[in-house]
Amino acid sequence: MDQMINVTIDGVQVEVPAGSTVLEAARKANVNIPTLCYLKDINETANCRLCVVDCGGRTLQAACVLPVTPNMVVKTNTPAVREARKTNLELILSNHDRKCLTCARSQNCELQKLCLDMGVEDGARFDGAKTEHTIDLSSPSIIRDNDKCIVCRRCVGACANVQKIGVIGAVKRGFKTSIESPWDKGLGEMACINCGQCITACPVGALTERDETKPVWDALADSTKHVVVQPAPAVRAALGEEFGMPIGTGVTGKMAAALRRLGFDKVFDTDFGADLTIMEEGTELIDRIQNGGVLPMITSCSPGWIKFCEHYYPEFIPNLSTCKSPHQMTGALIKSYYAEKAGIDPKDIVTVSVMPCTAKKFEAKRPEMSHNGLMDVDHVITTRELAKMIKAAGIDFNALPDEDFDKLMGESTGAAVIFGATGGVMEAALRTAYELLTGSELASLDLHDVRGMEGIKEATVKVGDLDVNVAVCSSTGKAAELLDAIKAGEKNYHFIEVMGCPGGCVNGGGQPIVSSTVRNWTDIRVARAKALYDEDAAKTLRKSHENPEIKAIYEEYLGKPNGHKSHELLHTTYEKRDLYID
Amino acid sequence: MSDRNEMFEKLAKVIQDHKEQKGALMPVLQEAQNIFGCVSEDVQKVIAEGLGVTLSEVYGVATFYSQFSLQPKGEYVCGVCLGTACYVKGSQAVLDKLCEELEIQPGDTTKDGKFTVQATRCLGACGLAPVMMINDDVFGRLTPAEIPSILEKYKAM
Numbered sequence: 001m002d003q004m005i006n007v008t009i010d011g012v013q014v015e016v017p018a019g020s021t022v023l024e025a026a027r028k029a030n031v032n033i034p035t036l037c038y039l040k041d042i043n044e045t046a047n048c049r050l051c052v053v054d055c056g057g058r059t060l061q062a063a064c065v066l067p068v069t070p071n072m073v074v075k076t077n078t079p080a081v082r083e084a085r086k087t088n089l090e091l092i093l094s095n096h097d098r099k100c101l102t103c104a105r106s107q108n109c110e111l112q113k114l115c116l117d118m119g120v121e122d123g124a125r126f127d128g129a130k131t132e133h134t135i136d137l138s139s140p141s142i143i144r145d146n147d148k149c150i151v152c153r154r155c156v157g158a159c160a161n162v163q164k165i166g167v168i169g170a171v172k173r174g175f176k177t178s179i180e181s182p183w184d185k186g187l188g189e190m191a192c193i194n195c196g197q198c199i200t201a202c203p204v205g206a207l208t209e210r211d212e213t214k215p216v217w218d219a220l221a222d223s224t225k226h227v228v229v230q231p232a233p234a235v236r237a238a239l240g241e242e243f244g245m246p247i248g249t250g251v252t253g254k255m256a257a258a259l260r261r262l263g264f265d266k267v268f269d270t271d272f273g274a275d276l277t278i279m280e281e282g283t284e285l286i287d288r289i290q291n292g293g294v295l296p297m298i299t300s301c302s303p304g305w306i307k308f309c310e311h312y313y314p315e316f317i318p319n320l321s322t323c324k325s326p327h328q329m330t331g332a333l334i335k336s337y338y339a340e341k342a343g344i345d346p347k348d349i350v351t352v353s354v355m356p357c358t359a360k361k362f363e364a365k366r367p368e369m370s371h372n373g374l375m376d377v378d379h380v381i382t383t384r385e386l387a388k389m390i391k392a393a394g395i396d397f398n399a400l401p402d403e404d405f406d407k408l409m410g411e412s413t414g415a416a417v418i419f420g421a422t423g424g425v426m427e428a429a430l431r432t433a434y435e436l437l438t439g440s441e442l443a444s445l446d447l448h449d450v451r452g453m454e455g456i457k458e459a460t461v462k463v464g465d466l467d468v469n470v471a472v473c474s475s476t477g478k479a480a481e482l483l484d485a486i487k488a489g490e491k492n493y494h495f496i497e498v499m500g501c502p503g504g505c506v507n508g509g510g511q512p513i514v515s516s517t518v519r520n521w522t523d524i525r526v527a528r529a530k531a532l533y534d535e536d537a538a539k540t541l542r543k544s545h546e547n548p549e550i551k552a553i554y555e556e557y558l559g560k561p562n563g564h565k566s567h568e569l570l571h572t573t574y575e576k577r578d579l580y581i582d
Numbered sequence: 583m584s585d586r587n588e589m590f591e592k593l594a595k596v597i598q599d600h601k602e603q604k605g606a607l608m609p610v611l612q613e614a615q616n617i618f619g620c621v622s623e624d625v626q627k628v629i630a631e632g633l634g635v636t637l638s639e640v641y642g643v644a645t646f647y648s649q650f651s652l653q654p655k656g657e658y659v660c661g662v663c664l665g666t667a668c669y670v671k672g673s674q675a676v677l678d679k680l681c682e683e684l685e686i687q688p689g690d691t692t693k694d695g696k697f698t699v700q701a702t703r704c705l706g707a708c709g710l711a712p713v714m715m716i717n718d719d720v721f722g723r724l725t726p727a728e729i730p731s732i733l734e735k736y737k738a739m
Contacts, residue, residue, distance in 0.1 A: 160636065160638070160639075165636075166636030166638045166639065167636070167638060168638060169636070169638030169639055169641065169642040170642050170646075171641060171642055171645050172645045172646065173645070173646045173647075181638065182623075182626070182637045182638050182640070182641030182642075183623050183637075183641060580627065580637070
């Protein structure tokens with residue numbers, strides 16, 4: 001048990017574990033100290049100075065990083081403290097492009113809220129010279145507008161500390177300091193993996209996804225186009241947040257209804273593609289194990305992870321499953337299997353994927369993600385972009401009835417829906433692989449060893465005579481750790497699931513942005529993942545190979561998993577990428 | 583070219599010597615600047631790889647401290663003092679004239695690699711204000727009108 005320490009916050013005595021910060025102790029005393037640059041576990045640099053408090057010393061101190069000491073007396077609400085915070089906020093504001101009306105983060109901006117809360121009356125009090133920047137449009141996924149950047153470094157923490165990539169950093173000093181890539185390069189010219197963890201870390205509107213709603217609206221308005229949509233598993237666990245629902249509310253049925261009302265001609269489900277991925281990837285794994293293929297096999301659903309591997313660990317490319325990611329599989333089949341069935345020329349079909357992910361925007365544009373000269377997926381929009389479309393269309397999301405996906409590629413099992421959380425792909429794969437190899441069902445379909453938010457999880461599953469060693473990791477930082485251990489010969493696995501974002505797709509870079517005032521105290525990943533596991537538990541069918549539409553597509557179209565047609569449509573290749581792109 | 587290869591060999595040794603040391607980036611950057619005269623992109627990449635840090639980190643440190651130069655400096659480095667005494671005696675006009683004559687901004691180097699212009703802090707020769715140094719030569723009590731003839735001398739050298 002941790003040693004407990006008594007501290008007094010604004011006259012209220014609280015007891016907190018040694019090592020707690022003043023910020024944490026204050027919360028226990030029901031005092032919310034304002035923060036801006038602080039994002040728990042991601043950025044703890046204390047540079048915005050909005051959380052300053054009076055601890056009786058000569059100067060005010062930053063509560064976010066100041067550890068409590070026994071019998072400390074802290075005042076968080078004195079005139080000097082309020083004045084200092086307000087001045088610091090106004091100084092930040094003096095070099096901020098205040099185009100709030102049209103900003104993507106309006107009403108979800110931490111700076112805006114702090115100004116309201118602290119009663120900043122005139123943002124122009126310190127207006128003078130401003131640093132000038134050009135908007136970085138070089139990335140297919142992420143746009144950086146440094147005129148809005150407040151140099152809090154939360155994006156740098158996400159990129160360098162969590163993801164262990166560090167393609168952005170603080171450049172120059174003093175007033176000229178800005179967050180950017182070295183040597184005036186754009187993100188698109190760096191070994192950026194497009195994961196978008198910087199976007200969800202940003203408190204303001206300096207980082208946004210590259211908006212693709214316009215071409216989607218255009219396609220929907222074009223009567224000559226047949227527009228088919230598919231949402232990823234994790235979208236349904238978070239979309240509700242954009243409409244005021246509590247974090248962790250599953251909105252599968254309402255989402256399907258909203259997509260139909262937006263005018264999509266067919267509403268299919270990436271969950272179908274997830275079940276299909278299990279068939280293909282599971283078969284590939286069995287083949288690699290039985291026929292001396294390259295092991296460990298590593299999952300390939302996460303395009304952020306794939307690009308990370310190509311740039312930073314190209315020696316592991318042979319370990320990557322050749323399976324396309326679920327939405328790419330579904331996209332390829334919409335323009336082949338569905339087109340054939342419906343008697344529509346694939347050239348007239350526009351495929352739209354709704355993803356919790358900004359890296360999917362890059363993935364969909366990879367030239368190999370095409371068939372007969374047609375891209376598998378034409379447009380990728382994020383969960384946030386879908387929410388914007390629903391709002392723009394005036395759809396009362398909360399009042400929508402629950403609807404089903406369209407038949408042919410709309411059916412899915414519980415195994416598919418958990419793809420959105422770290423460990424989900426592994427669990428789904430094991431449910432099927434175990435049964436295909438042994439002919440009997442796993443003792444329990446709930447594989448708790450691979451669930452949860454730890455960065456690296458391991459398990460050994462006895463499949464027949466074989467002990468299958470598996471590992472699950474999320475965030476590329478953790479993936480790097482695991483790959484280094486494998487390279488050093490310390491670890492040995494058959495199968496590894498990697499998701500590029502911490503916690504998996506539920507915490508993807510395209511998901512609704514949650515304020516640090518929530519993220520610092522609750523793990524939003526756990527709540528969102530729970531929505532997926534609950535949906536899995538409630539399903540009658542929980543194993544991918546039991547999906548009737550999956551059975552049908554193999555019988556009628558694909559033949560067998562990893563067969564000729566599968567390889568043509570559902571599998572892909574990778575390329576070594578340089579660390580520096582000139 | 584072989585000169586440059588030699589320089590990179592020296593850099594490799596510097597990196598090797600500091601590799602295990604905490605906070606190795608600063609001393610390595612300093613020595614790299616001594617070897618190459620500046621810390622250009624290719625040099626920074628070698629340092630990043632050698633020390634196992636990101637290029638962003640190297641570039642961040644190199645642009646934070648003013649003693650690091652990203653571009654090669656010219657054969658003649660012209661530093662005009664903008665310290666208090668020189669400034670009130672009109673050194674800004676001297677600097678402006680220098681930039682005008684060489685057609686570059688402070689901090690930059692002429693295309694022919696001959697001159698670099700810098701605005702410096704106090705050079706410790708306040709009695710001679712306004713002061714400019716070209717390499718180790720000191721010019722005091724300057725007026726902008728004297729700049730062209732001074733530059734001519736160095737252009738001819």
